[in-house]
Amino acid sequence: MVALVPTEAHSDERGTFLDFVETQRAALRRSLLGLTEEQAASRPSVSELSLSGLVKHVAEMELNWLRMAQQRPNERQRTQETWGDGFRLVEGETIPELLDFWAGVAKETEEFARSVPSLDDTFPLPPAPWFPKDGRVSMRWMLLHLVEEMGRHAGHADIVRESLDGKTSFELIAEENGAA
16 A cells, blocks of 8 residues: 555654655656556656656666765766766666666665764765865755655656656555555
8 A cells, every 4th residue: 555644653853754755756656657668768748857767867866875975986877978878768778677776775775874873974975066065964964855856856757647648646546555
């Protein structure tokens, strides 16, 4: 059963953040329900975004923030030349493989977030025009940023899905819960 809110109340901050992150992940995964690979890769609106591309982007974005927080190299780091491939499935990639990859990233994110001594612990931001010079952010900030990024892209996914077949998130939840 899919719930819009967590079924258990979390009294700790980490659990609450992780619940909000997972709620946004679920919204993005749900946007793919019942679609073929071709439908999920289509771009039915004026946007260049597809559902499979959005899910791939968000999975890789989550991995990128996790690796920054862990201060480890990102094995899927995009370059200027490969940036666009982060928004579409390329030769040989499938939605089931993408969802398996993301499930692994999600598990690793949760384990890491639960293992850090404090959500106040910080890590350095890489040099980039959009980050302050020598900037640092806390683990709390990173979890909130994941909610923000995933929520933004879940909204994009809602629009793309509705453009494809007229289905809204609420209809997809009802179908998944057997209420449709």
